[in-house]
Amino acid sequence: MDRITVDIHRSISGPDVREEFYVPNEPEELYDLEKDPLEYTNLIDDPDYAEIARELRTKVEQWMSSTDDPLLHGPVEGIESAKWAEEARYGRAYIPGNK
Numbered sequence: 001m002d003r004i005t006v007d008i009h010r011s012i013s014g015p016d017v018r019e020e021f022y023v024p025n026e027p028e029e030l031y032d033l034e035k036d037p038l039e040y041t042n043l044i045d046d047p048d049y050a051e052i053a054r055e056l057r058t059k060v061e062q063w064m065s066s067t068d069d070p071l072l073h074g075p076v077e078g079i080e081s082a083k084w085a086e087e088a089r090y091g092r093a094y095i096p097g098n099k
Contacts, residue, residue: 015091030056 030044030053043049063069070076 028053 026042026044028044029039029042030046030049031039031041032043032049033039044053064072
């Protein structure tokens, strides 16, 4: 997955490259950092990595359970960042569903 730095994102040419480089995260991501250090290819659905994905999910579930993670009880309310809202208003932040 390509990423864009905030300085490029905010630059004059930012709007021209955002569509290609500024994308939301996937619900799950798994990368082989030795073969793909820039994280271009998400392997989460690759059958060759299915066992690793399963092991990592189990570890996360165990950790969440052992720490009584609040997400186990449903969505966690938050407070919107005023700075993030300002960035979104000026088109400098990705808002899901908006282009």
